[in-house]
Amino acid sequence: MYTAIMKESSQTVWLVATGALTNIALLFAVHPDLVNHIKGLSIMGGAIGGGFTDVPMGKIEGEGERFGNWTPFAEFNIYCDPEAAASIFSNADLAEKTTLIPLDLTHQFLATASVRNMLLHGDRKDRINSVAINKPSRVRKLFQEILVYFAQTYKDVFGLVEDPPLHDPLAVAATFAPNVFDDLEGERFSVSVVTDGQHVSQGHPESQTNQCGRTVVTKLDDGEPGVRIPRAVAADVVWHFLDMSLDRVPNG
Numbered sequence: 623m624y625t626a627i628m629k630e631s632s633q634t635v636w637l638v639a640t641g642a643l644t645n646i647a648l649l650f651a652v653h654p655d656l657v658n659h660i661k662g663l664s665i666m667g668g669a670i671g672g673g674f675t676d677v678p679m680g681k682i683e684g685e686g687e688r689f690g691n692w693t694p695f696a697e698f699n700i701y702c703d704p705e706a707a708a709s710i711f712s713n714a715d716l717a718e719k720t721t722l723i724p725l726d727l728t729h730q731f732l733a734t735a736s737v738r739n740m741l742l743h744g745d746r747k748d749r750i751n752s753v754a755i756n757k758p759s760r761v762r763k764l765f766q767e768i769l770v771y772f773a774q775t776y777k778d779v780f781g782l783v784e785d786p787p788l789h790d791p792l793a794v795a796a797t798f799a800p801n802v803f804d805d806l807e808g809e810r811f812s813v814s815v816v817t818d819g820q821h822v823s824q825g826h827p828e829s830q831t832n833q834c835g836r837t838v839v840t841k842l843d844d845g846e847p848g849v850r851i852p853r854a855v856a857a858d859v860v861w862h863f864l865d866m867s868l869d870r871v872p873n874g
Contacts, residue, residue: 624653632659636797639665640790641699647706650716657715666793667699667707668724668813668837675853677729689725695816696835697725704817704835711813711849718847721796722813724837727803728792731857732785733769742766745865759873795860796852802859803852810848811839 623645627635637660639646646663650656671689688694692701700707711717733741742758742765758766772786795802819834842848 623649633661635660636662638793640793642702643706644703647709663720664793664796666723666789667697669697670724670726670839675726695833701835704815708815708817717849721850723793727852728789729787730855731788733788734785737861738769761871762868802856804854805852810842811851813849814838
């Protein structure tokens with residue numbers, strides 16, 4: 623990663639992390655000079671809760687409200703390697719270039735039935751070829767099947783009976799379309815990660831109290847540099863981006 627990034631001009635490269643942060647944290651630990659070279663780091667991860675946004679975060683029978691998706695307190699990507707996440711957020715220079723996309727935001731980006739239909743057939747306003755409308759491409763069919771699977775999973779596991787949220791595309795969108803997000807007049811945050819406690823399986827009694835992997839955010843004073851954590855997204859715009867992307871995939 624270091625070699626590939628350093629071949630590009632300074633302040634042009636975004637790193638996008640949509641899984642555990644082990645490799646990203648190691649990259650910056652071994653090559654601290656990379657912080658000044660990149661334009662930004664976008665992370666899909668974390669769950670804040672506490673009314674950070676007003677979206678439903680899910681329920682599990684016997685637990686009540688929760689904001690994590692792996693434990694009541696922790697989102698999976700951060701929970702996998704909380705020490706790596708803590709390393710990234712404790713680097714002040716890197717944090718200033720970081721955008722965090724937590725579950726509190728991604729749960730606003732819902733694949734409703736109308737969205738799934740649009741992604742299957744394409745936005746008809748943009749189509750002049752009826753074949754493209756009536757015969758969805760293989761990749762559109764696959765994407766539709768994945769979303770249907772997610773819809774059932776979120777209904778069965780988290781009690782989100784309406785529509786499934788989609789997470790990773792928002793971390794990508796943050797790199798090239800920052801204006802689709804609302805961060806309340808530029809507010810910034812310090813972020814810490816709870817590293818104490820044991821990793822336990824879902825359903826383990828200790829998972830109800832163990833806060834390992836929890837992301838804790840503190841709003842900074844106006845103008846103070848820190849992590850950007852948007853509170854809202856123009857979902858229809860990002861769905862349009864996805865539709866255009868699917869349209870560019872060859873129909874093999």
